[in-house]
Amino acid sequence: MLPEEVRRVVAPIEDILKIEVVIYAALGTKRCSDFIKNKKSGGATSGEMVNVALTTLGLKVQNLRISVRNWPSYEDFEKKFSIPGICRSDNVMGRFLDIPSCCADRFAIEGDRTDRDILRRYPYQGIDTPETIKVPSDTKEKLEWFQDFSAHMRLYRSHVFDYSQSTKVTVRNLMRRGTLPPEICFLLCSYIPCTALCKRYIAMAHRMRNNLKICLSAKRYQEIYEGYQKGSLSL
Numbered sequence: 001m002l003p004e005e006v007r008r009v010v011a012p013i014e015d016i017l018k019i020e021v022v023i024y025a026a027l028g029t030k031r032c033s034d035f036i037k038n039k040k041s042g043g044a045t046s047g048e049m050v051n052v053a054l055t056t057l058g059l060k061v062q063n064l065r066i067s068v069r070n071w072p073s074y075e076d077f078e079k080k081f082s083i084p085g086i087c088r089s090d091n092v093m094g095r096f097l098d099i100p101s102c103c104a105d106r107f108a109i110e111g112d113r114t115d116r117d118i119l120r121r122y123p124y125q126g127i128d129t130p131e132t133i134k135v136p137s138d139t140k141e142k143l144e145w146f147q148d149f150s151a152h153m154r155l156y157r158s159h160v161f162d163y164s165q166s167t168k169v170t171v172r173n174l175m176r177r178g179t180l181p182p183e184i185c186f187l188l189c190s191y192i193p194c195t196a197l198c199k200r201y202i203a204m205a206h207r208m209r210n211n212l213k214i215c216l217s218a219k220r221y222q223e224i225y226e227g228y229q230k231g232s233l234s235l
């Protein structure tokens with residue numbers, strides 16, 4: 001669909017929350033994203049108007065996700081992109097949510113390395129490799145276990161090299177100096193690039209900004225841009 005057509009379809013519903021991911025999907029920039037169908041309270045936009053617009057744009061909403069109609073399932077991505085021998089599946093989710101594959105894969109591989117470093121130095125209940133961890137099967141126990149395990153990993157995270165944190169700091173510094181453009185905020189809110197100057201990541205952030213500038217009113221664009229800058233909005 002042409003940007004002008006998307007603009008016309010989106011105009012009556014531009015006040016809804018996360019209108020940006022609707023636009024990214026409609027223009028093929030980011031074909032799948034987290035999404036909750038939600039109209040702004042007190043606004044004139046009705047749920048029915050949102051449904052009509054999404055159908056016109058060829059998008060589907062399912063399980064709190066919005067995507068192009070023929071987007072494969074998470075399970076399809078899992079079959080294709082799971083990395084053997086690592087304990088992380090973030091790259092599957094990253095690819096499913098249509099971020100650059102280089103960034104998704106590096107995040108998973110480095111995450112696995114960090115997790116292993118933490119466990120080696122600071123075993124969790126005596127366990128020092130992810131493969132030997134036993135997760136309870138009972139739902140309630142599982143939740144409690146997960147909270148406890150996450151707290152353990154968070155507690156020791158700063159004691160080992162964490163590529164995601166150090167890359168984030170580098171990217172922020174480069175943005176401050178003007179080496180990286182401010183629209184990086186559209187992605188950095190939720191995703192870490194494989195390297196601070198990843199071309200595909202930067203190009204995607206550019207496209208996102210351009211998509212929103214073309215398809216939204218200046219006022220709504222500014223509102224969303226500031227939300228991502230300040231961190232009150234995220235993908």
Ligand SMILES: [Zn+2]
Pocket residue numbers: 100101102103104193194195198199200201
């Ligand atoms: Zn990358």
